[in-house]
Amino acid sequence: MIAAYRPGTSIVHRLPAGAKIVGLAMAGTFLFFVANVASLVVCLLAVLALYPLAGLSLRDALATLRPLFVILVILVLAHAWLNGWEVASGSGLRLAALVLFAGIVTLTSSASAMMGAIETGLSPLGRLGVDVEKISLALSLALRFIPMIAAVGAEVREAQRARGLDTSLVALAVPLIVRTLKMGEEIADAIDARGFGTTRKDGPDRST
Amino acid sequence: MTTRDIVYIALFAAFTAALAVFPPLVLPVIGVPITAQSMGAMIAGSVLGAKRGGAALALFVALVAAGLPLLPGGRGGMAVIAGPGGGFILSWILAAYVTGLICERLWSNLNWLKAFAASVTGGIVVLYVFGVAWISMVTGLSYFEAAASSLGFIPGDLIKAGIAATVAVTVRKSYPLIEAPRRA
Amino acid sequence: MIRFSGVSHRFGEREVLTPFSLELAERRIAVIGANGSGKSTFARLINGLLMPSAGQVWVDDLDTKSNGKAVRGLVGFVFQNPDNQIVYPVVEEDIAFGLKNLKVEKGEIAGRVAASLARFGLSHLAKEQAHRLSGGEKQMLAIAGVTITQPRYIVFDEPTTLLDLRNKRLVARTIDRLDETAIVITHDLDLIADFDRVLVFEEGRIDFDGAPRDAIARYLELMA
Numbered sequence: 001m002i003a004a005y006r007p008g009t010s011i012v013h014r015l016p017a018g019a020k021i022v023g024l025a026m027a028g029t030f031l032f033f034v035a036n037v038a039s040l041v042v043c044l045l046a047v048l049a050l051y052p053l054a055g056l057s058l059r060d061a062l063a064t065l066r067p068l069f070v071i072l073v074i075l076v077l078a079h080a081w082l083n084g085w086e087v088a089s090g091s092g093l094r095l096a097a098l099v100l101f102a103g104i105v106t107l108t109s110s111a112s113a114m115m116g117a118i119e120t121g122l123s124p125l126g127r128l129g130v131d132v133e134k135i136s137l138a139l140s141l142a143l144r145f146i147p148m149i150a151a152v153g154a155e156v157r158e159a160q161r162a163r164g165l166d167t168s169l170v171a172l173a174v175p176l177i178v179r180t181l182k183m184g185e186e187i188a189d190a191i192d193a194r195g196f197g198t199t200r201k202d203g204p205d206r207s208t
Numbered sequence: 209m210t211t212r213d214i215v216y217i218a219l220f221a222a223f224t225a226a227l228a229v230f231p232p233l234v235l236p237v238i239g240v241p242i243t244a245q246s247m248g249a250m251i252a253g254s255v256l257g258a259k260r261g262g263a264a265l266a267l268f269v270a271l272v273a274a275g276l277p278l279l280p281g282g283r284g285g286m287a288v289i290a291g292p293g294g295g296f297i298l299s300w301i302l303a304a305y306v307t308g309l310i311c312e313r314l315w316s317n318l319n320w321l322k323a324f325a326a327s328v329t330g331g332i333v334v335l336y337v338f339g340v341a342w343i344s345m346v347t348g349l350s351y352f353e354a355a356a357s358s359l360g361f362i363p364g365d366l367i368k369a370g371i372a373a374t375v376a377v378t379v380r381k382s383y384p385l386i387e388a389p390r391r392a
Numbered sequence: 393m394i395r396f397s398g399v400s401h402r403f404g405e406r407e408v409l410t411p412f413s414l415e416l417a418e419r420r421i422a423v424i425g426a427n428g429s430g431k432s433t434f435a436r437l438i439n440g441l442l443m444p445s446a447g448q449v450w451v452d453d454l455d456t457k458s459n460g461k462a463v464r465g466l467v468g469f470v471f472q473n474p475d476n477q478i479v480y481p482v483v484e485e486d487i488a489f490g491l492k493n494l495k496v497e498k499g500e501i502a503g504r505v506a507a508s509l510a511r512f513g514l515s516h517l518a519k520e521q522a523h524r525l526s527g528g529e530k531q532m533l534a535i536a537g538v539t540i541t542q543p544r545y546i547v548f549d550e551p552t553t554l555l556d557l558r559n560k561r562l563v564a565r566t567i568d569r570l571d572e573t574a575i576v577i578t579h580d581l582d583l584i585a586d587f588d589r590v591l592v593f594e595e596g597r598i599d600f601d602g603a604p605r606d607a608i609a610r611y612l613e614l615m616a
Contacts, residue, residue: 005275010318015346032345064287071292075347076355082353091348098346099287106275106285114274141218142225142267143481146278147523149219149226169244173375175224177255181383183476184219188212189441190477193469195461195493196211196543 006107012054017109018117027101031094037086042095047100054108064103065096072096115139137196141187152179213260216385220256220264221271224248224300225278246365247299250331252285253307254323255379257386262305269297295342297364299335306330308386309339311376315386323373332365393417393544394438394575397592398447401433408433410597411447416575418588420566420567422601422604423577424611425593431577434593435547438575439467439522453478465494468543473551474530475523483525484509490541512536512566528559535566548576552583581608 007013012020018085025107027047051061065072072092109117117138123132156175165171227245248268253261268278269289277284279297289297307330314322336358344354380386394416401409409430423431436442437449440456440463444508449456456463471477480486484505491501509515514533517525531551538546542583548567552560566584567574576584584590590607592600592614 021286022329024290028290059255059270067281067288068281068291075292076348078349078353081346082349087348094348095292095346098290100290102209102286102290106287109275111271111274111276114271116268118274131209134209137479138214138218138221140480140485141215141223142271143276144479144522145219145222146225147521148475149222151523153226153229169247169371170374170378173247173251173371174378177251177375177379178382180219180223181216181379181385183473184215185212186217186471186473186476187479188210189436190469190471191211191215191292191479192539193439193441193464194479194490195464195490208277 002098003039003109006056006060007110008055008108010053010055010108012050012104013106013108015108016117017105017113018120020109021114021117021121023103024102028098031098035090037090037093040090040097044057044093044100047104050101054104056104056107060107061100061103064107068095068099089104099200137191149176152176152183165182212225216256217260217264217267220248220252220261223266224252224265225276228278228280232359239249244368244371245370246296246300246335249304249335250307250327250369251375252378253304253309254311254326254372255383255385256308258305258308261308262301265300267306269301272297277331280391290346292343293339294346296335296339298342299338302338303328303330306334312386320373320376320377323376324369327369327372327376328366331369332362335365336362340364358392376377393450393452395450396437396444396447397450399437399444399449400446400530401430401437401442402445408596409437413447413573414591414598414601416589418583419573420587420589421573421575422584422587422590422607423575423593424579424581424584424590424607425616426601428498429558429593430594430596432549435469435549435575437579438545439464441469448454453580457537465541466544468538468541468546470531470534470546470551471540472553474527474534477534477537478522478530479537481522483514483522486522487537487540488536494541508536508540511539521606526559527555528562530560531555531563532566539549539570539572543572544577545573546570548574548578550580551576552578552580584608 023208031043048058048061051058072095074093076088076092079091119132121134122130122135125132153172153176156172160168162173224245227248249265252264255261256264272278272284273286273289275285279288288294307326310326310329311318311323314326336355338354340358343349343357344351347354349357385391395474396412396414398411398413399409400407400411423434425431433442437444437456438451440460443457451463451466454462454466463521478486479489487505487508488501491504509518512535514529516535517529518535522530550568552563555563560580560583567576584604589606590602590604591598592607592611594614599614600607
């Protein structure tokens with residue numbers, strides 16, 4: 001699994017991921033209060049200037065925008081038709097700036113740093129009774145399961161192909177889910193057996 | 209929350225990620241790709257119930273926000289969430305929760321129609337109310353204009369709700385995980 | 393020592409283990425028997441993953457019912473499918489999991505993980521994604537993850553069933569070298585030839601209890 005992260009040592013890379021997420025939220029909010037087209041152009045240029053600062057090229061900036069390109073064009077045209085060119089260019093610029101800023105955050109922070117930031121961000125909830133240890137376990141487990149489920153999914157698909165059912169989503173999803181849930185029971189047992197959390201309560205059990 | 213609950217939540221977050229590489233639904237739509245992935249919220253909600261289903265999708269969204277390429281076409285990261293479609297991705301959490309809540313209420317005699325209604329309510333009605341609001345906020349289009357831009361996806365989503373309902377009812381027979389509400 | 397007194401177990405209506413009492417003190421103990429004979433339930437009773445429907449299970453004088461956490465510390469458990477046992481995406485992180493649960497200090501964790509990687513021949517895979525390992529490597533990782541917390545007993549639930557012959561032998565050698573007491577649930581008769589004691593389960597009761605050669609003979613008779 002390859003994340004969009006681009007390793008590097010720039011000042012932007014060295015900022016804590018949490019700070020970058022907060023920065024993104026603030027920039028996003030700020031952009032909504034900027035209405036003037038000239039100011040929005042300045043905002044967009046400022047965000048673009050962050051790319052070389054982070055050791056990234058303008059090509060990276062374009063790559064970030066590419067998946068949105070069609071939507072951006074449709075949006076600007078729709079706005080131009082409905083509300084005139086000024087609103088149209090304004091909202092196009094605003095959206096581009098926002099997405100480019102978000103792109104910087106993702107390109108300069110590793111997935112594990114981002115998840116660390118999420119865990120840290122959630123830790124104050126510990127006092128409200130949220131079990132941060134469990135959230136952290138869930139994050140790791142999900143990363144562990146994604147390749148595993150993809151592998152099981154491929155197996156199921158092969159089995160269904162043999163029966164000519166490989167294009168039926170139901171025929172793929174049901175065996176995948178049932179197998180996954182069955183695995184889940186044993187995985188939970190294994191986690192408990194390795195001393196996670198407190199003792200499980202006595203009770204009826206489905207496994208044999 | 210038991211260890212088993214945590215495992216189920218992580219499994220359905222991973223399952224939702226895996227849906228991105230399932231064969232896509234063939235529908236004539238322009239722009240955003242139509243994949244099986246948005247079924248993740250419907251299925252997680254109707255198999256795990258409100259709390260665990262919502263948590264599974266929250267976990268999935270957190271992984272996407274962290275930059276993992278789990279969306280169709282290997283997309284992921286803050287840029288996708290900040291974009292116009294980001295509201296739909298964030299709303300998957302609520303969609304799973306609402307779908308699960310309805311399935312919990314109807315659990316004792318859940319059939320395909322009821323499961324379908326749950327997926328439509330959570331995975332379409334709730335999802336679009338918030339997803340469209342997000343589009344309108346991010347793009348500056350009015351709510352109605354934004355809604356018009358998304359209506360084309362509804363037929364595909366209805367098909368997905370139908371598939372999700374079949375999956376939910378079938379899985380319920382072999383693996384019932386939601387308990388009937390105690391005070392009903 | 394592990395002691396069962398008047399233990400039985402049922403899932404709903406079905407009685408999986410009929411009442412029995414037993415003391416296990418040997419270093420290498422095997423449990424064999426047909427599918428559904430109650431072996432796995434027996435294994436899960438030892439470390440408190442399951443609680444007996446009646447009677448008590450004692451591990452070194454700790455009752456699994458009232459001392460669940462302490463018993464988990466004493467008894468490690470290796471599952472049949474290592475895929476279901478590996479919790480963390482990266483090899484070294486997974487080995488550290490048990491120590492993190494014991495709130496061991498970070499510095500100490502690193503040292504003990506390195507030692508464990510070396511002990512099970514996994515040092516070169518420390519930073520590898522767990523899902524990329526071969527079946528044998530995964531089972532080694534599972535054993536490393538369990539032994540790291542230094543349990544006194546390790547229960548193996550069919551540890552070689554999913555492996556090819558070379559990896560079966562690797563796991564057999566590894567079990568042979570363990571300092572810990574091993575209780576091995578298995579269908580693999582080669583694995584248990586040198587064991588100290590073998591229990592044969594049949595339809596929820598202990599049909600035979602003795603030396604490997606006689607136990608295997610009895611098992612083959614039952615299977616015929």
